[in-house]
Amino acid sequence: MSETAAFDQPDPGPSPQGLNQAPPLELPPLGPRPVVAFRNVSIAFDGKPVLQDVSFSVAPAETRILLGPAGVGKSVLLKLVNGLIRPDQGSIQLFGQEIATMPESQLFALRTRSGMVFQEGALFDSLTVRDNVGYQLISEGVRDDEIDTRVHEALRFVELDQTFDLYPVSLSGGMRRRVAIARALIHQPELILYDSPTGGLDPVTSTTIIELVMKERDVYRTPSLLVTHRLQDAFTLCTHRFDKDEGHMVPLPEGVTNPDTTFLMLEEGRLIFDGSLHELLHTDNNFVREFLE
Amino acid sequence: MATYSIDRTAKQLVLTVQEYSLFAYRAVLNLFSAPRYWPEFLVQSDIIGFGSAPIVIMSGFFTGGVLALQSAATLSEFGAAAVTGRFVSITMIRELGPVLTGIMVAGRNASSMASELGSMVVTEQIDAMRALGVDPMRKLVTPRLFSCITMLLFLTILADAFGILGGAAVTVFMNHQDGTQYFSEAWEHLRYPDIIQGLAKPLFSGFIIASIGCFYGMRTSGGTEGVGRSTIQAVVTASVLIIFVDFLVTQVLLTLLPPL
Numbered sequence: 001m002s003e004t005a006a007f008d009q010p011d012p013g014p015s016p017q018g019l020n021q022a023p024p025l026e027l028p029p030l031g032p033r034p035v036v037a038f039r040n041v042s043i044a045f046d047g048k049p050v051l052q053d054v055s056f057s058v059a060p061a062e063t064r065i066l067l068g069p070a071g072v073g074k075s076v077l078l079k080l081v082n083g084l085i086r087p088d089q090g091s092i093q094l095f096g097q098e099i100a101t102m103p104e105s106q107l108f109a110l111r112t113r114s115g116m117v118f119q120e121g122a123l124f125d126s127l128t129v130r131d132n133v134g135y136q137l138i139s140e141g142v143r144d145d146e147i148d149t150r151v152h153e154a155l156r157f158v159e160l161d162q163t164f165d166l167y168p169v170s171l172s173g174g175m176r177r178r179v180a181i182a183r184a185l186i187h188q189p190e191l192i193l194y195d196s197p198t199g200g201l202d203p204v205t206s207t208t209i210i211e212l213v214m215k216e217r218d219v220y221r222t223p224s225l226l227v228t229h230r231l232q233d234a235f236t237l238c239t240h241r242f243d244k245d246e247g248h249m250v251p252l253p254e255g256v257t258n259p260d261t262t263f264l265m266l267e268e269g270r271l272i273f274d275g276s277l278h279e280l281l282h283t284d285n286n287f288v289r290e291f292l293e
Numbered sequence: 294m295a296t297y298s299i300d301r302t303a304k305q306l307v308l309t310v311q312e313y314s315l316f317a318y319r320a321v322l323n324l325f326s327a328p329r330y331w332p333e334f335l336v337q338s339d340i341i342g343f344g345s346a347p348i349v350i351m352s353g354f355f356t357g358g359v360l361a362l363q364s365a366a367t368l369s370e371f372g373a374a375a376v377t378g379r380f381v382s383i384t385m386i387r388e389l390g391p392v393l394t395g396i397m398v399a400g401r402n403a404s405s406m407a408s409e410l411g412s413m414v415v416t417e418q419i420d421a422m423r424a425l426g427v428d429p430m431r432k433l434v435t436p437r438l439f440s441c442i443t444m445l446l447f448l449t450i451l452a453d454a455f456g457i458l459g460g461a462a463v464t465v466f467m468n469h470q471d472g473t474q475y476f477s478e479a480w481e482h483l484r485y486p487d488i489i490q491g492l493a494k495p496l497f498s499g500f501i502i503a504s505i506g507c508f509y510g511m512r513t514s515g516g517t518e519g520v521g522r523s524t525i526q527a528v529v530t531a532s533v534l535i536i537f538v539d540f541l542v543t544q545v546l547l548t549l550l551p552p553l
Contacts, residue, residue, distance in 0.1 A: 084420050104428075112426035122421035136425045139328075183425075 032060050033096055035191050035223045036081055041090035041100075043076065050076050052269045054090070058191070061221040061260055063213075065234045067273075067291065068266035074227040075119065077266070078195050081225060082114050083107040095190065112136060114191040115184030119199055121176035123168040123183075129155070130164050133183045154182040158212055174205035181212055192216065194226040198233050210236050211249045217261070218242040231292065237261050238277045265291070312512070316434075317504045323428075323435040333436035340405075341437075342444035345398050346451060352397050353452030356389055357381055357459030365468045374470065378478035381460035386483065386491040390453040392539050395498030398445060399531040403506035406437055407527035410510025411520040419511070434511070438503040445499035446492060453491065486550035493546060497538045505531040 034057035041054045050073045058064050068074050079085040080092060083099045092100045095113060102110070123132045131138065133154050134147040142150075155161045158178040168176055177197055184192055194213060198206035210233050216222050218241055228234055238257045240249045252258065257277045265273035265280075267287045273280065280288065323329075364380045410433060413419050422429050457479055465472045509527040513519045 079420070082424060084423055108423070108426045108428060111424055114424075116421070116424040118417045118421055118424075120416065122417040124418055124421070125416075135422075135427075139425070139427050 034059050034093070035062075035095060036225065037091075037093040038080075039091040039093075041080065041087045041092060043073075043080065043085065043087045043089075050269050051080075051087075051266075054266075054269075054271045056264055056271060056274055058223050058225055060223055063217050063224045063226065063237065063258075063261045064264055065237065065261065066225060066227045066264045066266065067229065067231070067234060069229060069291065072266040073269050074229075074266060075195050078116075078193050078225060078227050081191075081193055082111050082116060112187060113189060114193065115187065115189035116193040117177070117180045117184045117195060117197050119195045121168070121173075121180040123171075123176055123179060125168055127167075128164075129160075129166050129168070129171070129179055132168065132179060133186055135183065136187050150186055151182075154186040155179075157185060157215070158182045172205075174201050174208065177201070177205075177209055178212065181209070181216075185216060188220075189222065192222055192224040194224060194228075196227050196229070198228065198230055203232075206230070206233060207236070211242070213237065214240060214249050215242045219244055234263065235277070313504070313508050316508050316511070317500075319430055320434045320438050320504060320507070323431045324439060328431060330432050330436050333432060334440050337437050337440035338444055341398065341402050341441050342447060345401055345444070345448055348397050348401065349394050349448045349452045350455045352393055353385070353390065353455035354459035354462075356393055356452075357385055357456030357461075358463040360384055360389070360456070361460035361463035361468065365464070365470075374468070375474055376478055377460065377464050377468070377470065378457075378475035379482040382457050382479035382483060383487055385456035385460075386453050387487050388491075388539075388543070390456055391449050391491055391494035391498060392536065394445065394449045394452045394495065395502065395535040395539070396532050398441075398448060398498070399502045399506075399535060400528055402441065403502045403527045403531040404524045406503065406506030407510040407513075408520055408524045410507055411513030411523040414511060414513045415516050415520060429511070434503075434507045437507055438500065441503035442496055442499035445495040445502070449491065449495040484552070486546070486552060489550060490543070490546045494539055494542055497542055498535045501534045501538060502531050505534065 036058040038057070039055050041051060042049065043051045054077065056064070066074050066077065076085060080087055082094060083092075083102065083104075087100050090100065091098060094110060097110060099107060099110065123129075124135070127135070130148070130151050134142075134151045137147045137150060152161060152164065155164060158181050160175060160178050160182065163171060163175065163179065168179070171179065181197070197213065198209050201209065213224070213226060214237060217224065217237075226234075226237070236249075238261045240251050241258065242248070243250045259276075262276050263273060263280045264271060265288055272285055273283060273288050275283075281292070283289065360381045361377055365374050365377050368374045368377060368380070410419070413422075413433075419429050419433075422432065460479075461472055461475050464470045464475045506527045509523040509530070513523040515522070
């Protein structure tokens with residue numbers, strides 16, 4: 001996939017009438033409309049560029065894994081997706097709406113259509129797990145019994161139903177991430193943003209989290225953007241599928257990878273790779289090769 | 294180099310004032326449109342009002358007592374020890390009640406607001422709230438602002454009352470003067486301009502405490518160290534501003550409502 005795939009139009013070919021002709025009519029976009037589309041997005045903090053000229057898209061049912069070493073702007077990019085941060089330049093479309101210049105009051109409504117899992121979970125310390133997971137429903141004034149039912153459902157999805165009445169402080173790091181995933185999923189979002197969901201966790205807990213990400217991808221086919229610097233997690237997502245009948249992930253046959261799971265890679269604020277696992281493993285880019293090694 | 298530094302500091306100061314003004318304007322404006330979080334308002338009123346009552350009562354009582362002790366010694370030199378009640382009540386109601394209450398509540402609540410919101414910022418809870426479609430300004434700042442203004446009014450009345458009682462205790466039990474005379478002096482010479490002045494000031498102090506506490510909390514950066522820095526800045530700025538605004542309000546009210 002090219003770096004600007006979402007905006008690519010078919011080449012109309014050379015004009016037989018020469019150059020002195022009116023510009024060609026804009027062609028309709030190819031394929032389904034992307035859920036997220038970045039076009040030449042740049043942002044700087046205190047004069048220091050963090051992201052430069054970044055363009056990519058997330059298609060419906062697609063899982064995009066954003067790779068890169070620490071401090072290259074992965075989390076910043078994720079926060080740009082749902083308007084938590086504004087870009088200095090460029091266009092960001094979320095669910096087909098331009099959000100780079102959208103007023104904050106309108107963004108609140110749009111954000112409720114997406115779910116976000118933060119790096120450390122970002123659970124509200126003063127609220128129980130029930131109130132954390134049902135936060136959005138409580139804000140919307142949903143009836144208490146319906147909130148309880150839906151919170152139990154979301155907690156069962158992450159296999160933490162027993163934590164319903166607990167406070168976040170009594171949960172382990174991995175449990176907090178799983179509760180954060182439940183909170184992001186309770187509203188059946190049209191897009192999920194995962195910010196390093198396995199960062200700082202032990203391998204077993206990381207696998208549990210990745211299995212949940214995979215379950216959401218394969219059972220509900222929710223498009224997502226996942227930030228990570230752990231290659232193992234990224235490769236597991238590509239080479240496994242969630243088996244609904246068995247209730248856990250199973251490996252895909254040898255040489256087969258999930259076609260809807262693709263990669264993006266950042267280096268010093270620039271997007272240097274956009275493509276499939278196969279393309280990632282066979283790229284000539286030295287930085288990517290070094291990162292993989 | 295020095296000029297550059299002064300220039301940068303001045304620009305930073307102007308920018309901070311501008312950001313604070315916009316922040317306070319938005320916090321006030323939120324009250325006039327939905328959604329409003331009334332349960333948050335009640336919770337904050339409980340924390341600020343009932344939570345601060347003991348320290349306000351104690352500081353008011355002992356301040357009134359000290360005023361009576363100090364004034365009685367001086368007034369007796371002129372044979373005017375009988376007017377201690379008048380002196381204590383007017384000083385407490387017009388000046389010391391509002392200012393002391395403001396500073397005590399600033400120390401307790403501006404710091405707690407800055408540290409609570411600051412912690413929420415550095416642990417991404419504020420971003421999580423925004424990502425869940427809830428406006429943190431409406432949910433966290435506006436209820437704190439209006440509950441602080443409301444509660445400071447009542448806390449000041451409490452401080453005034455206990456200040457006068459503290460003065461009475463000293464007058465009766467330590468200076469061995471007549472209690473009826475004390476209360477009679479305290480009551481008879483009180484005028485409406487005194488009360489208006491005493492009750493106008495906490496409105497400004499309450500606004501300063503909550504808006505400064507929340508402002509520094511919401512702009513916290515730099516992890517846990519940043520939370521500590523925001524807390525200190527909030528308390529220091531709020532305390533200084535309370536005294537400065539008290540001076541301005543006193544000047545304005547003395548012009549508008551001159552003492553009889």
